[in-house]
Amino acid sequence: MRPSRRGEQAPAHPFSPAEKAAVYRAIETRRDVRDQFLPDPIPEPVLRRLLQAAHNAPSVGFMQPWSFVVIRDAVVKAGAHQAFQRANAEAADLFEGERQELYRSLKLEGILKAPVSLCVTCDPDRAGSVVLGRTHNPRMDVYSTVCAVQNLWLAARAEGVGVGWVSIFHEDDIRALLGIPDRIEIVAWLCLGYVDALYEEPELAVKGWRQRLPLEELVHADRWGQQG
Numbered sequence: 122m123r124p125s126r127r128g129e130q131a132p133a134h135p136f137s138p139a140e141k142a143a144v145y146r147a148i149e150t151r152r153d154v155r156d157q158f159l160p161d162p163i164p165e166p167v168l169r170r171l172l173q174a175a176h177n178a179p180s181v182g183f184m185q186p187w188s189f190v191v192i193r194d195a196v197v198k199a200g201a202h203q204a205f206q207r208a209n210a211e212a213a214d215l216f217e218g219e220r221q222e223l224y225r226s227l228k229l230e231g232i233l234k235a236p237v238s239l240c241v242t243c244d245p246d247r248a249g250s251v252v253l254g255r256t257h258n259p260r261m262d263v264y265s266t267v268c269a270v271q272n273l274w275l276a277a278r279a280e281g282v283g284v285g286w287v288s289i290f291h292e293d294d295i296r297a298l299l300g301i302p303d304r305i306e307i308v309a310w311l312c313l314g315y316v317d318a319l320y321e322e323p324e325l326a327v328k329g330w331r332q333r334l335p336l337e338e339l340v341h342a343d344r345w346g347q348q349g
């Protein structure tokens with residue numbers, strides 16, 4: 122293969138059947154991980170590949186608004202776990218009866234068990250104040266950052282690394298813990314670690330919290346509410 126030169130286009134050959142299958146396999150078997158983390162460290166080159174996958178995400182106006190705080194310090198993790206516990210107690214109180222009981226039985230984070238956590242942030246000023254594509258929807262920078270998270274999540278699946286997204290905390294608790302400036306938005310706390318087993322279906326479905334919706338109910342043809 123000759124080296125690519127800036128400005129040239131490469132042929133967009135379809136993937137081979139095996140490559141295609143691998144992509145769909147990563148998508149279909151990716152799971153949110155809470156309790157299955159193994160203690161094995163993630164080697165630097167693997168973590169680097171995951172971060173590179175995140176960094177290859179699409180972004181509005183190519184602003185690349187993300188940053189990644191890589192957390193291995195047990196004290197910091199303990200602080201995040203405390204933030205989770207406080208918020209989770211508040212969240213549990215919002216449900217009643219059996220639903221609350223079920224909620225309380227769910228494991229919803231793996232902060233202490235996972236060898237690495239990543240805090241993924243969004244800098245709204247990364248590309249100046251006027252950003253191509255963000256003018257009429259200021260949330261586009263955060264949506265771009267979520268694309269980076271999903272890239273990392275899928276790449277991690279291929280590497281045998283589990284990822285668990287934790288969003289049950291007050292943003293200000295994590296901001297203070299990590300020293301994140303006010304103007305930077307916290308998008309995700311991700312727990313990362315090797316796993317040797319994953320649920321075949323979402324754990325929340327397995328545990329009876331909520332089931333996958335039929336795709337047919339979510340697809341509209343030409344107009345909202347019209348079936349194809």
Ligand SMILES: Cc1cc2c(cc1C)N(C[C@H](O)[C@H](O)[C@H](O)COP(=O)(O)O)c1[nH]c(=O)[nH]c(=O)c1N2
Binds near residue numbers: 151152155286323
């Ligand atoms: C933005 C966002 C935020 C969260 C999540 C996901 C996303 C996209 N998920 C994981 C979520 O519960 C999970 O994706 C669904 O239940 C579907 O399961 P699989 O991801 O397919 O395993 C999640 N899970 C959890 O246990 N604690 C949490 O705080 C969160 N927060």
